[in-house]
Amino acid sequence: MAKKIGLDTVCVHIGEVKDQQFKGAVSPIYMSTSYQFTDVDVRRYPRNYNTPNQENLSKKIAALEHAEAGMIFSSGMAAISTTLLAFLKIGDHIVVQNTLYGGTSQFIQEEFPKYGIEYTFTNGYKPEDFEAAIQENTKVVYLESPSNPLLTITNIKRVSELVKSRGLISIIDNTFASPVNQNPIDFGIDIVVHSATKYLGGHSDILAGAVACSKAHMHAIWKVGANLGGNLSDFTVWMLERSIKTLVLRVKAQNKNAKALAKFLNGHPDVKNVYYPGLKSHPEYKLAKSQMRGFGGMLSFELNNGLDALTFQKELKLIKASMSLAGVESTMLSPCMTSHASMSQEQRDSIGITNELIRFSLGIESKKDLIQDIKQAIKATKKLVKIEA
Known part of the structure; x- marks a missing residue:
């Protein structure tokens, strides 16, 4: 449905929590941290990212990025770190674009050595720079376009084709562009991450992160996310859903x-x-x-x-x-x-x-x-x- 309707309509209507009781025009907030576990289809718990508000907003994120699945986190770095750790383990290697958000660079350089994960920053942001940095144990290629803060532009399609030809996973930070200006999945990228604090929130009053990808990749991210506990409170989830309506x-x-x-x-x-x-x-x-x-x-x-x-x-x-x-x-x-x-x-x-x-x-x-x-x-x-x- 999401691809057949306008983006404005997706922002307003996809992922709403229906008010079945009072028929209100906006989503109700479910603040409970405790849900019944007997005789239910879904055993809900906030840390499992499946409360009613979390679950529905994730559908909006997925629709915005033309993905099968979406997931909401407590910050952009929670989304990025959880996603990276879902696909990297001891002995693995990641290729990282050199023109990148400083917080992501800091996380990789300070935390990955503790996990025995190797990394290489590219010498540039061209496809050939990514290719030159790939090693035998490379598992993930991470890029950002437009980049923060110099607005460099990477050829997303060519990098995604390179990554797929090597059987690797591509992850892009799409924060600067927003889903309004760019949908990397349409160019073959596997996973899109956002600091939802930025354009998705848009009013400087929400701290959040988002991920969009296939259901298979999301299952791997969800497993790590449930262990790390970077979920977002339902009140902030509700605020973010409200904000995206005017994205x-x-x-x-x-x-x-x-x-x-x-x-x-x-x-x-x-x-x-x-x-x-x-x-x-x-x-x-x-x-x-x-x-x-x-x-x-x-x-x-x-x-x-x-x-x-x-x-x-x-x-x-x-x-x-x-x-x-x-x-x-x-x-x-x-x-x-x-x-x-x-x-x-x-x-x-x-x-x-x-x-x-x-x-x-x-x-x-x-x-x-x-x-x-x-x-x-x-x-x-x-x-x-x-x-x-």
Whole structure:
């Protein structure tokens, strides 16, 4: 059914919990942590990810990503770590894209040695970089496109074909794109993970993660998930289901704002570099256009003329200098101090994350107001530079 109806309709209606008693228009919340085990079809328990709210929201996640099954977790990292541990054991090897969310890199580098799991970070994000890193004991290939925070674009179809030809499992972080802009399973990817805190939640008030894949792969993830206990409370599940109803509306508005602001920044004399796949100057513009329906609400940029990134962000009046991303409010941050702070300076430099890089998450405000805020912040920063000089 999900593939035959519009995405907006999927967001609103798929995965609803029907209010059989009072016929309410929205899903009721089932907060119980204890359910009857006799004479029932399903023995429900929150840690088993099968309470009524958990079970139904998982169906919405699956429908959004064109998958057979979905699963909800307590955070994006809970979803990522559980999924990886479901398919890797001692002696196994994973190939990991080098342009990646810092938290995922940190988890792999700090935790995998404890489990005897080997890993190799690619030298780049091209299919040939993945192929060069595959070893005899490789079991999983992990990628992210668009990547955080430099918005690199990986050829999803070619990587998935490479992985399948070797009998391996492919996992992609689709957080930056969201299901509105990109569905990696349609290109052959096995498993899609999300920080649902971001676009799926969309209001900076929900911490959650999501996974979508085949029923067979989900069974393996579920077994590990039940042991690790990274389930989400039913109240937050209910909030997430409510938030996803407006996902398409929010993301389309954010796409539009991001493209407009990317063009503005790209033409500004005080901006050195802009990273946004929707700009024709982006090296993977054509590739992004071929595998994405929209270019996303995220971009990164660097100031020039000696303008300090942190000072600039402190001078913003409307745009919030704030962590995380994808809320309805626009935010900026310095990846070197936040999302990628766990990486060494040398590691960040090797993948192009400079101390002056600013990640910009577009909200749904008026683009004119956002442009004006950036203009005044640059002006104020330039005055401060002159005063200090």
